Amino acid sequence: MNSSTPADLSGRKVAVPGGTGAVGEGIVRRYLTAGADVVVPTRTQERAEEFRRLLGDAATDRLHLFVHDYTTFAGAEQLADEMVSRLGGVDDVVAPIGGWWAGRSLWEIDEADWQSAFVGLATAHMAVARAFLPRLSPRGAYTLIVGESAVTPIPGSGLVSMEQAALRMMQQVLTAELDGRQRVFALQLGPVATRLTGAGDPDQVTADQVGEVAVAASASKEAGREIRMRSRAEAEEALDLLRGTRSAAPGTVLAVSTMEPKDGRRADLLEVLAELAEQIRAEPGCLHYSVHRTRGEDSGPLLVVQMFASIQAFTEHSAKVAGQIPRLGALLATPPKPPTLFEPVPLGDGTAVDPLPA
Numbered sequence: 088m089n090s091s092t093p094a095d096l097s098g099r100k101v102a103v104p105g106g107t108g109a110v111g112e113g114i115v116r117r118y119l120t121a122g123a124d125v126v127v128p129t130r131t132q133e134r135a136e137e138f139r140r141l142l143g144d145a146a147t148d149r150l151h152l153f154v155h156d157y158t159t160f161a162g163a164e165q166l167a168d169e170m171v172s173r174l175g176g177v178d179d180v181v182a183p184i185g186g187w188w189a190g191r192s193l194w195e196i197d198e199a200d201w202q203s204a205f206v207g208l209a210t211a212h213m214a215v216a217r218a219f220l221p222r223l224s225p226r227g228a229y230t231l232i233v234g235e236s237a238v239t240p241i242p243g244s245g246l247v248s249m250e251q252a253a254l255r256m257m258q259q260v261l262t263a264e265l266d267g268r269q270r271v272f273a274l275q276l277g278p279v280a281t282r283l284t285g286a287g288d289p290d291q292v293t294a295d296q297v298g299e300v301a302v303a304a305s306a307s308k309e310a311g312r313e314i315r316m317r318s319r320a321e322a323e324e325a326l327d328l329l330r331g332t333r334s335a336a337p338g339t340v341l342a343v344s345t346m347e348p349k350d351g352r353r354a355d356l357l358e359v360l361a362e363l364a365e366q367i368r369a370e371p372g373c374l375h376y377s378v379h380r381t382r383g384e385d386s387g388p389l390l391v392v393q394m395f396a397s398i399q400a401f402t403e404h405s406a407k408v409a410g411q412i413p414r415l416g417a418l419l420a421t422p423p424k425p426p427t428l429f430e431p432v433p434l435g436d437g438t439a440v441d442p443l444p445a
């Protein structure tokens with residue numbers, strides 16, 4: 088598939104709680120375009136009618152839009168059950184639940200603010216995740232939509248920042264707990280151009296692009312990860328990554344290490360490298376991680392090949408794994424050395440090397 092080929096998700100069953108919202112609209116449209124069956128619960132009849140009107144001809148018979156409160160544990164459980172019994176299963180979930188809150192410093196909030204902007208939203212996300220994840224098909228993905236406010240405090244909107252930071256951590260905890268059985272993504276958005284804001288800044292990601300990236304995540308086999316898409320350039324980069332079309336652009340860093348295990352410790356070394364694979368592949372700047380052996384040899388050295396989007400991504404990676412070096416060192420015949428770094432060589436026709444599969 089090349090970068091402009093739309094994904095075909097025919098037959099996939101996708102739930103989008105929060106899909107009636109400004110960002111949700113782009114997500115729902117994109118999954119419908121990709122051929123999926125899309126379930127959009129909404130808490131009110133007015134919202135259902137308004138959303139159907141907004142979608143116009145895009146509201147095909149594959150759109151299952153109905154009134155249902157999915158924001159409680161019992162409500163989400165009932166929704167997931169219904170979806171399994173009526174559509175035969177659930178493949179993907181995208182959760183653009185919740186909106187914006189602003190107006191007070193943290194010490195000025197009252198209990199109503201706390202309940203609505205933090206507890207209510209966190210509960211809705213928790214309810215949906217716990218109801219749907221155990222029912223999700225292995226090919227699908229669970230995608231949380233979070234804002235940049237998860238990592239950057241916004242004075243006067245602290246409750247949003249705190250709740251979004253909790254969601255961001257939810258993706259990380261779920262990824263660790265699921266241990267490769269399901270893929271969980273978090274799309275981290277800056278301000279989005281939606282039906283409510285109009286076109287705005289040309290560098291702003293649109294709701295439609297959020298949908299495009301969510302669809303690409305579902306269609307890919309990429310491990311779940313956080314995907315930053317705070318600008319159109321980052322959205323394009325995310326699409327290339329998810330569609331496997333990301334090329335080794337100038338600035339890419341290939342890091343290669345040879346590891347000679349101590350006698351009798353090769354299996355332990357492989358175990359540590361496999362454990363690190365998940366963590367390293369989930370780093371936003373990691374493009375590739377693989378471990379190789381001499382062809383046909385069950386003993387001898389291992390070659391670890393990693394590719395990073397930039398030297399900065401490699402430096403961040405090195406800081407993250409620094410704590411693992413003594414653990415690796417204990418299994419190696421010689422003290423661990425930093426990897427040898429390579430960069431792409433332009434081939435004269437504007438291309439560098441072919442991309443490595445992730």
Ligand SMILES: NC(=O)c1ccc[n+]([C@@H]2O[C@H](COP(=O)([O-])OP(=O)(O)OC[C@H]3O[C@@H](n4cnc5c(N)ncnc54)[C@H](OP(=O)(O)O)[C@@H]3O)[C@@H](O)[C@H]2O)c1
Pocket residue numbers: 104105106107108109110111128129130131134158183184185186187203207208211232233234235251276277278279280281
């Ligand atoms: N818009 C942006 O520029 C932007 C930027 C960065 C991140 N985000 C993130 O994207 C997600 C969706 O944002 P949005 O702008 O699309 O919000 P929105 O227009 O307010 O829509 C959110 C939807 O979530 C549902 N919802 C469920 N519980 C809710 C609650 N307690 N309060 C409010 N809505 C609730 C509503 O659906 P029903 O009423 O139909 O059930 C609503 O349509 C949020 O997580 C937000 O942080 C948005």
